[in-house]
Amino acid sequence: MENDAQLIRRILSGDDDAFNTLVQRHQKGVHALAWRKVNDFHYAEEITQDTFLQAYKKLSTLKNPKQFAGWLYVIANRLCINWLQRHKPAMQSLEVTPMEAIEESAYNHYTSEQRETDGMEHRYEIVQKLLSKLPESEHTVMTLHYLGEMTAKEISKFLGVSVNTITNRLWRARKRLREDQELLVQEVLGGVQFPVNLTENIMREVADLKPTSPPIAKPMLPWAALGTATFLLTLLLGASNQYLVRFQKPYSFEAVAEPTVEIVDAFILLDVDSKPDVRNQVGRATATDQNSSAELLASDMPRVSDTRGNSLGPATLQWTQKSDMPTARSSFSTCVVDGKIFVIGGSKQPEMDEFGDISLSTVEMYDPKTDTWERKSDMPTARSSVAVSVVDGKIYAIGGSKTKTIQVPRGFTFESEELATVEMYDPVTDTWTQKTDMPAPKKTMTCVVDRKIYAVGGWLTPNEKPQLETVEIYDPATDRWAKVQSMNHARCSAAIDVVNGEIYAIGGLGLPEIEGELDSYLSNVEVFNPKTNQWRERTEMTAPKALHTASVIDGKIYVIGGYFTKDKEFKKLSTIEIYDPTTDHWVQESDMPMGKWGHKTEVIDGQIYIFGGSQSTSVEVYDPRAVP
Numbered sequence: 001m002e003n004d005a006q007l008i009r010r011i012l013s014g015d016d017d018a019f020n021t022l023v024q025r026h027q028k029g030v031h032a033l034a035w036r037k038v039n040d041f042h043y044a045e046e047i048t049q050d051t052f053l054q055a056y057k058k059l060s061t062l063k064n065p066k067q068f069a070g071w072l073y074v075i076a077n078r079l080c081i082n083w084l085q086r087h088k089p090a091m092q093s094l095e096v097t098p099m100e101a102i103e104e105s106a107y108n109h110y111t112s113e114q115r116e117t118d119g120m121e122h123r124y125e126i127v128q129k130l131l132s133k134l135p136e137s138e139h140t141v142m143t144l145h146y147l148g149e150m151t152a153k154e155i156s157k158f159l160g161v162s163v164n165t166i167t168n169r170l171w172r173a174r175k176r177l178r179e180d181q182e183l184l185v186q187e188v189l190g191g192v193q194f195p196v197n198l199t200e201n202i203m204r205e206v207a208d209l210k211p212t213s214p215p216i217a218k219p220m221l222p223w224a225a226l227g228t229a230t231f232l233l234t235l236l237l238g239a240s241n242q243y244l245v246r247f248q249k250p251y252s253f254e255a256v257a258e259p260t261v262e263i264v265d266a267f268i269l270l271d272v273d274s275k276p277d278v279r280n281q282v283g284r285a286t287a288t289d290q291n292s293s294a295e296l297l298a299s300d301m302p303r304v305s306d307t308r309g310n311s312l313g314p315a316t317l318q319w320t321q322k323s324d325m326p327t328a329r330s331s332f333s334t335c336v337v338d339g340k341i342f343v344i345g346g347s348k349q350p351e352m353d354e355f356g357d358i359s360l361s362t363v364e365m366y367d368p369k370t371d372t373w374e375r376k377s378d379m380p381t382a383r384s385s386v387a388v389s390v391v392d393g394k395i396y397a398i399g400g401s402k403t404k405t406i407q408v409p410r411g412f413t414f415e416s417e418e419l420a421t422v423e424m425y426d427p428v429t430d431t432w433t434q435k436t437d438m439p440a441p442k443k444t445m446t447c448v449v450d451r452k453i454y455a456v457g458g459w460l461t462p463n464e465k466p467q468l469e470t471v472e473i474y475d476p477a478t479d480r481w482a483k484v485q486s487m488n489h490a491r492c493s494a495a496i497d498v499v500n501g502e503i504y505a506i507g508g509l510g511l512p513e514i515e516g517e518l519d520s521y522l523s524n525v526e527v528f529n530p531k532t533n534q535w536r537e538r539t540e541m542t543a544p545k546a547l548h549t550a551s552v553i554d555g556k557i558y559v560i561g562g563y564f565t566k567d568k569e570f571k572k573l574s575t576i577e578i579y580d581p582t583t584d585h586w587v588q589e590s591d592m593p594m595g596k597w598g599h600k601t602e603v604i605d606g607q608i609y610i611f612g613g614s615q616s617t618s619v620e621v622y623d624p625r626a627v628p
Contacts, residue, residue, distance in 0.1 A: 005065035012060060016206060023052050023199050026069065029158055030076045031198075032148030036140055037080035039128060045198060047083060051076040052202045069157040127188045130181055135464065138173035141166055146189035318626040319593060322619040325612060326373050327362050331384035334600040334611055335395055337427050341366040341602050341609060342376070344397060344425075347384040350405050357404045359383050363425070366619070368604050377430045381421045387446040389453045391476045395425040396435070396453055398474070399444045418442050418460055422474070436479045439472060445496040447503055449530050451476070454484075456505055456528075459492040467492050467511050471528070485533045488526050495550035497557055499581050503528040504538075506559060506579075509546045521546055521564050525579070539584045545573060549601040551608045553624060556580050558589070558608060560622075563597035572597045576622075589624070 002010075002021070010018035030051050034044035054075050062071055131139045144150045144158065152166040159166070174182050325343060332346030346360045361382035365374045379386075379397055386400030403416045420437040438444075444458030453474040459466050469490035473482050487505055494508025510522045521544035526535045541559065548562025557579040563572045572595035578587045599613025608622040 003066075004068040008059060008062070008065040008068060011056075016203070019056060019206060020199065020203055022068075023202055026072055027052070027198060027202075029069075029144055029148040029150050029154065030072060032144050032150070033073065033076050033140070033158075034080055035147060036131075036143040037077070038083055043083065047076065047079050048198060049202050049205070050079055053205055054079075056206050069154075070160045073158050073160070127185050130177065130185060134173050134176060138169050138176070141169045142173045142185065143189065145170060146186050149190075318590065318623050320621045320623070322368075322609075322621060323366075323371050323373065324619060325366075325617040326364055326375075327360070328617050329360055329362070329612070330598060332360070332600065332612065333386050333388040333397075334602050335388045335390050336602050336604060337390055337393055337395065339368065339604060340427075341368065341604070341611075342388075342395060342425075342427070343600075343611060344388055344395070345379055345383050345386040345400065347403050355405050355407050357382065357402065359402050359404075365427075366609075368609065376427075377425075377432060379425070380423055380432050380434070381419065383419055383421070385443040385459075387444050387455065387458075389446040389448050391448055391451050391453065393427065394476070395427070396446075396474070396476065397421075397423045397425065398446055398453070398455060399438055399442050399458070401443055416461065424476075435476075436481065438474075439481050439483075442468060443492065444468075445492075445494060445505075447496050447498050449498055449501055449503060454503055454528075454530075456496050456503065457487055457491045457494060457508070465490065465511055467509060484530070485528070485535060487528075488535050488537065489522060489524055491522055493546040494522070495548050495559060497550040497552050499552055499555055499557065501530065502581075503530070504550065504557060504579075504581070506550055506557070507541055507545050507548060507562070520544075527581070538581075539579075539586060541579075542575075542577060542586060542588065547597045548573070549599060549610075551601045551603050553603055553606055553608070555582070558601075558624070560601060560608070560610065561592065561596040561599060561613065563595075571595075592622075 002018075004022065004025075007018040007022050011022070027048060031044055031048040034047040034051075035041055038044055038047065051072065055072055058075075062068060131142060134142065140159070141155055144155050145152075148155075150158065152163050152170065155166045156163045177185065327343075327348075329343075329346035329348060333344050335342050335344070343364045343366065345362070347358050348360055350358050359382040361378040361380070363376040363379055365376050366372075367374070381397075382402065383397075383400035384403055387398045389396050389398070399419055399421070401416045401418045403414060406415055418441040420439070420441040422435040422437055424433045424435050425431070426433070438455065440460065442455075442458045442460040444455040446453050446455050448454070453476065455472045455474065457470070458468045460468060467490040469487040471484050471486055473484050474480070475482075489505075489510050491505065491508035491510045495506040497504055497506075504525060504527050506525050507522045510520045523540040523542070523544035525538040525540055527538055528535050543564070545562035545564050549560050551558045551560065559575075559577045559579065561573050561575070563570060565571065574591040574593070574595040576589040576592065578589055579585070580587070596610065596613035596616075600611045602609050602611075606623075606625060608624070610620045610622060612618070
């Protein structure tokens with residue numbers, strides 16, 4: 001039997017019979033999704049037909065035919081959202097019926113002898129009410145499984161999440177329902193007669209359409225680069241199945257299954273050095289447009305200037321190359337003690353046949369005066385995405401995650417477990433000491449105000465909404481944790497810094513605006529006053545972004561690099577934006593010579609040291625005082 005990619009090649013060559021096969025293969029799943037969204041079989045049929053017509057017209061724009069199922073989901077879901085917006089006043093809530101009443105009614109109707117036409121509509125209503133009590137993710141997979149007659153593997157490809165996640169969602173849904181309720185759901189949805197003339201109607205419309213010629217394909221990158229990029233982006237965003245590097249990202253964050261990345265399914269895209277134009281161009285798209293994909297260029301960062309004064313142009317005079325980091329790593333952290341920069345933890349890049357723990361405990365110290373590196377005592381707990389802050393000359397390593405690779409039939413998978421661990425490093429004695437754990441494990445972002453450490457937002461994989469808005473405060477003097485006012489916006493992969501005793505949280509990845517959709521890139525800025533225990537909104541950045549950095553010089557915040565996705569392409573940013581808290585105003589500075597994301601920055605003597613990022617071990621210095 002031909003796979004989707006083979007059928008698509010035939011369709012683009014003019015063979016409409018191949019599209020007929022494609023429709024028959026996927027129509028039940030699309031129809032089930034549409035019914036799940038709009039709760040009306042007639043309109044679900046119309047949406048299904050429109051979905052395949054749009055797919056046919058835009059088929060040449062699909063860059064990876066292997067991801068057709070996920071692409072089809074994006075189209076169908078967008079059409080459902082549009083339909084719901086148009087028909088919102090006519091929608092009727094299913095929440096008015098108590099669960100006890102639904103259970104009793106479901107049981108009575110299941111055991112009743114009268115299951116003919118006069119009771120069918122009411123039985124549909126009972127099933128809808130039963131399913132509406134399930135979480136969004138479980139509701140959807142149950143509908144796709146029983147109404148769409150899809151296997152866990154087929155649902156996995158359709159929604160863009162792992163088979164294990166789908167299996168777990170089905171298991172949880174069945175556990176929430178009584179046995180007789182599940183049987184009722186199975187009987188009613190399984191007994192729905194699929195519209196017999198749907199395929200015929202679609203093909204009749206297709207006869208008058210022709211997809212445009214396929215665009216010139218982008219070059220495929222080496223398999224090793226694909227594995228490398230998938231690994232890096234997965235770890236930097238949280239090493240979880242919520243951020244699978246695929247064309248169709250997971251539509252929901254409600255899974256608690258093991259995080260996975262199946263390398264064979266990764267969607268290949270070339271990243272683009274980019275600076276945002278205006279905000280509406282970049283990131284205020286609907287959630288269905290925000291598909292994540294990996295950065296696949298594995299080359300080192302170029303030398304942007306040298307110490308011999310070669311002619312590099314006015315802009316690059318602000319940049320100087322320094323000695324590379326000794327250890328290649330991603331998801332690491334940095335801090336400054338006595339004018340020296342410490343690089344701590346992270347994850348190493350695994351070989352294709354290497355399995356096991358890839359978290360790093362390595363600590364290396366960089367001396368800007370001598371441009372040299374020195375190895376220090378390892379952190380007791382190897383981890384990536386660890387947050388570090390300095391109080392009274394001591395380094396506190398907080399949270400993060402342990403990450404490992406596991407072999408699977410088609411490659412390897414990443415598994416990650418968040419940690420609550422807190423360890424203190426004394427640079428004078430080169431020793432580590434265990435401290436009181438955080439109240440809950442997570443990847444977080446930290447800063448220091450009045451010799452206290454604030455853990456702001458972050459990520460916790462098992463949560464239904466993994467991005468966090470919580471703020472906790474750690475007092476090194478008492479070795480105790482306490483909670484303070486949460487942020488207005490949940491966020492991870494954001495930039496955090498302090499100006500005049502106030503904490504600024506800038507951008508990052510936030511919760512989706514539409515429940516069940518993809519994550520949102522944030523441009524908002526909010527500031528916390530520890531004295532009043534309140535957060536307040538400030539002027540937003542020019543464009544949303546994540547995995548950028550914030551550095552403070554002369555009371556101004558320099559936001560450097562980061563990434564976003566647009567038009568299904570991953571774009572790393574070369575922008576430098578300066579925020580003045582006094583005037584609440586943003587100014588654009590000259591761009592970096594090349595975009596970066598996942599890097600780290602530290603300030604020494606009015607200069608910004610930039611470490612790693614974009615799969616690089618490079619170290620560059622940015623001098624804002626140089627020729628602009």
